[in-house]
Amino acid sequence: MPVWSWRGQPAGVWSPDTMGTRFLLALCLVLLVLGIEVQGAQLPQQDEPPSPALLTQVQESLSSYWESAKAAAQKLYQKTYLPAVDEKLRDLYSKSTAAMSTYTGIFTDQVLSVLKGEE
Secondary structure, three states: OEOOOOOOOOOOOOHHHHHOOOHHHHHHHHHHHHHHHHHHHHOOOOOOOOOOOOHHHHHHHHHHHHHHHHHHHHHHHHHOHHHHHHHHHHHHHHHHHHHHHHHHHHHHHHHHHHHHHOO
16 A cells, blocks of 8 residues: 555656756756856866965054155154254153153052062
8 A cells, every 4th residue: 555645646657747846957957067167167266376465464554654644744743843842852762761760660560669668
């Protein structure tokens, strides 16, 4: 006695509708693969030299940006150079470095006393 499927046909028997759908699907897949192969064959094979690594490209890019920013700042400084402003900037720099060296010395002494412990 044959086993019946939900369509009312014996199980294992292929209906023309099922076979047509599977055949159409297989034909579409074959045509798709052939189409992709044909498109790939039309493109000429090019031997490209290996490109530099991404990190190298990023470094070169950042370096070029830094150089252009430095050049722009140098041009702006030369364009707006005023001796009085230059003197004030030099004085401000010397005072701030003196203050920083003082505070750095104090901080170093504190760290060393904590590391040594109380004597």
